[in-house]
Amino acid sequence: MTIGVKLLKRPRAQTSYVRATLKGMALTLQHLFRPKVTMQYPEEKATDDWAISRRWRGTHRMLTDEQGRAKCVACGLCPQICPANCIKLVPGEDEQGNRYPLIYEIDEFRCVFCGYCQEVCPEEAIHVGVHYENAEYSRDRFVYDLERLCAQTHAVSTLWDPSDPKGE
Amino acid sequence: MTFFLWTSIIKVVVVFTAVMVGVAFLTWFERRVCAWIQDRLGPNRVGPEGLLQPAADGLKNLLKEETLPASSDKLLFLLAPAMSFVPALLTIAVIPFATPLPTPWGEVPMVVADLPVGFLYILAFASLGVYGVVFAGWSSNNKYALLGGLRSSAQMISYEIAMGMSTVAVLLLAGNVALSDVIARQQQSTWFIFPLALAYFIFTVAAFAETNRVPFDLPEAEGELVAGYHTEYSAMKFSMFYIAEYSNMVTASALMATLFFGGYDIPFTSWDNGPPWTIAKTLATLAMFSLKVGCFLFLYIWVRWTLPRFRYDQLMALGWKVMLPLALGYITVMATAIWLLHARLGWNYDARFALALFSLNVLLAIPLFFALDRGHLISGSEARGET
Numbered sequence: 415m416t417i418g419v420k421l422l423k424r425p426r427a428q429t430s431y432v433r434a435t436l437k438g439m440a441l442t443l444q445h446l447f448r449p450k451v452t453m454q455y456p457e458e459k460a461t462d463d464w465a466i467s468r469r470w471r472g473t474h475r476m477l478t479d480e481q482g483r484a485k486c487v488a489c490g491l492c493p494q495i496c497p498a499n500c501i502k503l504v505p506g507e508d509e510q511g512n513r514y515p516l517i518y519e520i521d522e523f524r525c526v527f528c529g530y531c532q533e534v535c536p537e538e539a540i541h542v543g544v545h546y547e548n549a550e551y552s553r554d555r556f557v558y559d560l561e562r563l564c565a566q567t568h569a570v571s572t573l574w575d576p577s578d579p580k581g582e
Numbered sequence: 583m584t585f586f587l588w589t590s591i592i593k594v595v596v597v598f599t600a601v602m603v604g605v606a607f608l609t610w611f612e613r614r615v616c617a618w619i620q621d622r623l624g625p626n627r628v629g630p631e632g633l634l635q636p637a638a639d640g641l642k643n644l645l646k647e648e649t650l651p652a653s654s655d656k657l658l659f660l661l662a663p664a665m666s667f668v669p670a671l672l673t674i675a676v677i678p679f680a681t682p683l684p685t686p687w688g689e690v691p692m693v694v695a696d697l698p699v700g701f702l703y704i705l706a707f708a709s710l711g712v713y714g715v716v717f718a719g720w721s722s723n724n725k726y727a728l729l730g731g732l733r734s735s736a737q738m739i740s741y742e743i744a745m746g747m748s749t750v751a752v753l754l755l756a757g758n759v760a761l762s763d764v765i766a767r768q769q770q771s772t773w774f775i776f777p778l779a780l781a782y783f784i785f786t787v788a789a790f791a792e793t794n795r796v797p798f799d800l801p802e803a804e805g806e807l808v809a810g811y812h813t814e815y816s817a818m819k820f821s822m823f824y825i826a827e828y829s830n831m832v833t834a835s836a837l838m839a840t841l842f843f844g845g846y847d848i849p850f851t852s853w854d855n856g857p858p859w860t861i862a863k864t865l866a867t868l869a870m871f872s873l874k875v876g877c878f879l880f881l882y883i884w885v886r887w888t889l890p891r892f893r894y895d896q897l898m899a900l901g902w903k904v905m906l907p908l909a910l911g912y913i914t915v916m917a918t919a920i921w922l923l924h925a926r927l928g929w930n931y932d933a934r935f936a937l938a939l940f941s942l943n944v945l946l947a948i949p950l951f952f953a954l955d956r957g958h959l960i961s962g963s964e965a966r967g968e969t
Contacts, residue, residue: 431955432955435888443884445620445621451622
């Protein structure tokens, strides 16, 4: 044989072509009629045996109080801890001395979705969300301002809890 | 004469359209079956159950950019898709697909060209198909494409012999190479699959190799050769190779049905076998023929998504060391048996004749499949370990 092929030592009694072929054909034929695992995505987003995790960290959401104002007190912890440096916060103060964000922007393209901002927030204001459909027509639409963050309605992520590691 | 001319033109147009539409749906069917085998759903978005997917694919291919590699041989590069496309479609011309259709002006035989040399014509044109592949591989000036073309020519030439030889037994039984006579002989009593079971096995394996389908798809082995001979092709030219591959499958399936499974014959009835011809008979036999061809096409797809590819040396060993001697030996045995039964014992071809040959086939098949299975004939690995 002129072609150099690596040959494996295998006893002839164990080699099988016809039986192995028939076995394989039978197996694929069975699979032809088995229930399919495909999820018809845009129509169905969860099935009986699969749903998106409650700990999914997606695009952010700012929670609001009863008056519809952002819960944020502009303490500055989230831009401080953010490893991607994607949060822009300019704090302001009203006449009573309450701090509030003048500008609060998150660049979702820079964000690495680590969820530290949610973990560090003392007011439970900023959250990462259980959300993944983020298509936009232009890049600048991915810088979410405060109004947009407050207007998000999707569920917020349940972060990992050390006392309940499996999320039960 | 004018009647013949007009009916021929109409038949050419109708058969061409039917084959092209069939091929289009075959690509859809292949993707669906592949998906089902892998527990997926496959393309089901464009149109009902994805049936318009081929139309979308075709439109995409028409709109895509045609590329022409700078250092390619321009003439052969442009010629190659046509060279594989045309023979693939031409071969379908001699296959009868239904009983004659009665019209007010006379009977129309349901075959595009009822050539007296039918089967030889198919062998001749099937071997032309290799030119398209070789031209494509060579003119692309791409080493992978060239390797694909080389493999293809070697493979097709090797298996063509076994394919031709395996059908000699059919012609011995039919007594004629005209495919209408082959079908007529099978209609009289038994399909040739029973008396010539082993010939069918050899023919199927060779036909898989001839059409470059898995497990013999070495010319386009993706893992080794990018895409093989059509690596450099894009848009409609690429699509033409695709259509050629699928038309070859249709032809090979139609041949299997015609040579071994009675063509358009409806089993268990003799209602469809003789005149007077009616439209109902034509339609029923056409449906039967389509069903048979469909079954073989499904077999093609099923095998493709089950079996792994042969290694190149195994392919050649199987072709030259197993298939060719097997086909030659089989012809010898069968010719002797037919001579004994027909000339010596004076039997005509009927159920008894078929049964006698079938038992002979079974006797031959047992040692053959035992040897094949154990790897005595095609070594998987161990036999040539000394190199």
